[in-house]
Amino acid sequence: DIVMTQSPDSLAVSLGERATINCKSSQSVLYSSDNKNYLAWYQQKTGESPKLLIYWASTRESGVPDRFSGSGSGTDFTLTISSLQAEDVAVYHCQQYYTTPPTFGQGTRLEIK
Amino acid sequence: EVQVVESGGGLVQPGGSLRVSCAAYGFTVSANYMTWVRQAPGKGLQWVSVIYSDGSTYYADSVKGRFTISRDNSKNTVYLQMNTLRTEDTAVYYCARGPKTTAGNSLDPWGQGTLVTVSS
Numbered sequence: 001d002i003v004m005t006q007s008p009d010s011l012a013v014s015l016g017e018r019a020t021i022n023c024k025s026s027q028s029v030l031y032s033s034d035n036k037n038y039l040a041w042y043q044q045k046t047g048e049s050p051k052l053l054i055y056w057a058s059t060r061e062s063g064v065p066d067r068f069s070g071s072g073s074g075t076d077f078t079l080t081i082s083s084l085q086a087e088d089v090a091v092y093h094c095q096q097y098y099t100t101p102p103t104f105g106q107g108t109r110l111e112i113k
Numbered sequence: 114e115v116q117v118v119e120s121g122g123g124l125v126q127p128g129g130s131l132r133v134s135c136a137a138y139g140f141t142v143s144a145n146y147m148t149w150v151r152q153a154p155g156k157g158l159q160w161v162s163v164i165y166s167d168g169s170t171y172y173a174d175s176v177k178g179r180f181t182i183s184r185d186n187s188k189n190t191v192y193l194q195m196n197t198l199r200t201e202d203t204a205v206y207y208c209a210r211g212p213k214t215t216a217g218n219s220l221d222p223w224g225q226g227t228l229v230t231v232s233s
Contacts, residue, residue, distance in 0.1 A: 036217065038218050039217070040217055040218075040219040042158075042220075049207055049223040049224060049225055049226055050158065050207070050220075050223050051222075051223070052216075052219050052221035052222075055213075055216045055217035055218075055219040056216070056217040057217075059216075059217070061216075061221065093157065093158055095158070095219075095220075097217065097218030097219070100163075100171055101160050101171075102212070102218070103160065104157055104158040104159070104160070105157070106157045107157050
């Protein structure tokens with residue numbers, strides 16, 4: 001199975017500042033036939049279910065604010081929130097679906113400093 | 114509105130059985146892939162099972178031989194039959210549409226989850 005490792009485990013950022021979360025996979029999730037990375041990011045607020053933010057590593061889901069962006073390729077990926085808002089407090093999960101079973105990172109808890 | 118709604122969770126003794134359901138609205142389960150993911154208390158997300166549109170099914174090694182995923186097209190509902198439950202199966206079980214091949218095999222939407230507690 002592909003192991004997904006997120007860093008840091010938790011993060012505190014001031015309102016309006018940039019937040020950066022990293023995700024590393026134990027093997028490449030770049031599919032050579034379409035040159036796409038099968039890496040998604042989800043946001044999970046307390047007491048809620050996960051919500052899809054980004055797929056193919058950098059494509060924002062419809063309706064997701066443009067302050068959220070994803071980058072990276074192969075084995076190293078980043079989720080960036082350009083200007084943190086209070087409503088962004090949540091746990092963020094990365095997930096690979098390059099192979100079955102799909103696997104998730106352990107999650108990164110984002111709080112307001 | 115496209116959504117999924119889980120039900121059927123509860124308290125069950127070790128070794129017991131439980132079936133959780135996932136009703137879909139705004140789309141047809143038989144034309145989509147459908148996935149179950151669980152989250153133990155205070156832990157991360159763990160993929161459990163998937164049923165593809167052609168009816169093929171796959172399971173995590175930790176539940177293989179004990180859990181069965183199925184669907185009822187007439188009710189537009191997906192099920193997860195859980196047998197020989199263990200304390201380590203305690204979790205919130207989420208249903209989600211996906212993997213969506215047009216969106217990087219991502220999962221969306223997710224239901225609100227149903228809590229399964231395995232305890233004596």
